[in-house]
Amino acid sequence: MERLKARSRRRAHGGAWVPAAVLAALVLLSTVLYRSAPPTAHWNSIGIVQFPYWAGLPAEQLSPPVSYLYWLVGLPAAFAVIAWWYRRRARQTGFRVAWRLFAAVGLGALLVLVVLLAVPTEPPADPYAAHIDVGLRWGSGFATPLIAVAASLVALAWVERAPMLAAAGGWLALLAWWQGATRYGQLPYWLYRLFDGGQPIGLGGQTDLPVPGMLALMCLPLLVWVVLAAVRSRAARA
Template sequence: MTEDPKGLLVELGAMRKRARADRHGYWLPFLLFGLITLAATPFYAPRFCVPSGQNPELVEPQPCSWNSAEMPWLYHWLHPAGQVMNSPVFSHFQPNIAADVYWIVALLCGYLAVVWWYRWRAAQVGVETPTRLYAQVTIFMLVLPLVGVPVLSELFFGRAGWQIALPITVAVIVAATWRVRSVGFTLAVLVLFALAHFLTVYQYGPLFVLAAGLAGLAHLERNVVCTVTVAIFTATVLFVNEAGRFGFYWPRGVEHFASTAVPAFVLLVGGIIGSVRREMTR
């Protein structure tokens, strides 16, 4: 190490830059969740059937019909308000428990893997990225749709009506969090609560749970590439699933691929860019 003051400042700056590079590990979570999102594609493939009594060779198959009354109890527990079926992308989608179970298991395993990854990296490089806030946000977003929203819908909203239940719920959340944390914390809890309800109504709701977790990760990383990737991912989820309402339609042969494959591509590209930048700064 040089004793020259200018040289010391240069070396200190280089050490800080190296420490920041060692701390950033978002590239692996992006790759992991990109693959998880891509693997969900088959669950959204439309099913087509031929009406009974018709010759399959003479009649064009039509989307298979379904009845929510025939769905198992787990579906009604996870979706107490039903599911919106008029989304342009999911116009031929038939709800299924397999998709729900896949997302619950995949997101839980993915979040646990991310926490382990950051703690392992801290032991290897000596620079730790705190994961407590990230774990709190992701656990909250997994538990609330599984327990909180169904229980509130069954015991409170369904009986008192949303006109009464919603203001009371908001008031309870504000009272429980206002004195414990800052105003920003209270607003964040309210947003996450609304997002958890959004998850149970829309078919692509799990992608917003993923976006919430990645937003928490971007807050911890405080990295431009990470933050921009999360923002593009969230905007892409909205665009590919709701663009049809504004006159943009995906070809029928690829519409169900677009709902998951395009957002997955964003995460994979972000992960690759982050990995390349990490190698360049080493």
């Protein structure tokens, strides 16, 4: 009986890799929103990097309005595709998943971001001062639609009972927040020391990883989970 229940659970949650893959693709495709020039580490509103980071990362965007539309249209469109797939799967297998919950979390997080960033703020007296202070800016780390994607993944993990998927979503959220809270390419002290073997000071060091590489690094645990989950799903159907 226990083996039968376990097999039923695997079949019921065996399709979680599909919505996870859709969200991963949305993040990776966002690389088209950035300029192909080498990454820059400049702060804010008047320089090369524009705030908020509608493209996702604090790097030079091709067009902030296009980045805004990409996520404002792309994330709901991704959830529409996911909803269609879950309904189709429910008709074929008879298993239903509470996909509306994680879709609501993702869209809600995106809506909160849009509302909060719509609130006008006073520019600094000296706008160039933003380039001097490279300390942690906690709030700026959340000014990215990547946080909404990460929240969606964590909610999906809860719905699909997939703790490793939650960890992948947490990794995406952590890197997205860190890049926005410091500046593009900034590595924390412990990670820089691990790679460099030196004695960095302050927040750590810098990496010259281009935007596509950074997005791939952010999605790496997610992609590994998607592949493994897809293989397990195929094996369960065999």
